[in-house]
Amino acid sequence: MNFAVVVFPGSNCDADCFHVIKNVLHEEVEYVWHNEKKLPKQYDCIILPGGFSYGDYLRTGAIARLSPIMEEVKKFANNGGLVLGICNGFQILTEAGLLPGALVRNKNLKFICKDSYLKIENNKTIFTNMYNLDQVIKVPVAHGEGNFVCSEDTLAELKKNGQIVFKYSSPNGEVTEEENFNGSLESIAGIINKEGNILGMMPHPERCSENILGNDAGKLLFASIVKAFKGGTLSGN
Numbered sequence: 206m207n208f209a210v211v212v213f214p215g216s217n218c219d220a221d222c223f224h225v226i227k228n229v230l231h232e233e234v235e236y237v238w239h240n241e242k243k244l245p246k247q248y249d250c251i252i253l254p255g256g257f258s259y260g261d262y263l264r265t266g267a268i269a270r271l272s273p274i275m276e277e278v279k280k281f282a283n284n285g286g287l288v289l290g291i292c293n294g295f296q297i298l299t300e301a302g303l304l305p306g307a308l309v310r311n312k313n314l315k316f317i318c319k320d321s322y323l324k325i326e327n328n329k330t331i332f333t334n335m336y337n338l339d340q341v342i343k344v345p346v347a348h349g350e351g352n353f354v355c356s357e358d359t360l361a362e363l364k365k366n367g368q369i370v371f372k373y374s375s376p377n378g379e380v381t382e383e384e385n386f387n388g389s390l391e392s393i394a395g396i397i398n399k400e401g402n403i404l405g406m407m408p409h410p411e412r413c414s415e416n417i418l419g420n421d422a423g424k425l426l427f428a429s430i431v432k433a434f435k436g437g438t439l440s441g442n
């Protein structure tokens with residue numbers, strides 16, 4: 206399977222994503238520079254990694270979405286290509302209109318860096334098929350603007366279509382306001398588009414994909430993508 210990791214000025218999780226795909230999953234992966242006007246080749250999945258693209262100026266992701274490569278990412282996604290946006294990548298996807306809603310400042314207005322617990326709300330997606338429904342996984346977060354917001358209509362749509370994929374929870378799966386450290390609407394930590402080929406999430410699975418890091422819960426997310434691709438089950442969420 207061929208992955209691309211897009212590198213924006215200020216990306217800082219690009220190498221981590223590249224490492225997991227290449228050395229943990231043993232799949233093909235290349236970096237693609239934000240300034241490219243064409244994707245250099247046919248990829249099966251594009252990852253928009255975390256970081257501080259364009260220094261987070263204006264709003265997180267607001268300038269990155271205007272990068273030349275984003276036109277290509279949009280075309281790729283609109284043709285059903287798999288796109289995974291992690292943290293700043295999720296912010297870029299919402300700014301680009303590829304996912305609904307927006308990520309605004311954390312409710313305490315502070316950058317939060319810690320382990321979070323995520324409840325799997327939908328395990329029937331290309332990105333989560335190797336997890337169990339309601340399973341709780343520990344995944345690190347590191348963001349200043351991770352507070353997910355959307356309109357009431359959008360929230361109703363997300364619920365109706367099973368597009369809410371991860372929620373912040375306690376270690377034993379309770380979704381409460383107390384556990385909702387960044388203030389996200391309904392504790393939403395990650396969503397998928399209606400068609401099921403674009404996933405955005407604030408936590409960082411690439412930072413917990415190996416035992417040597419003390420936690421490999423994130424590996425199954427990447428492995429799910431490869432499994433869906435190789436198993437030929439790429440048909441929506």
Ligand SMILES: NC(=O)CC[C@H](N)C(=O)O
Nearest residue numbers: 255256292293348349350
């Ligand atoms: N880790 C990240 O990708 C951080 C995203 C963004 N810079 C924020 O602080 O919200």
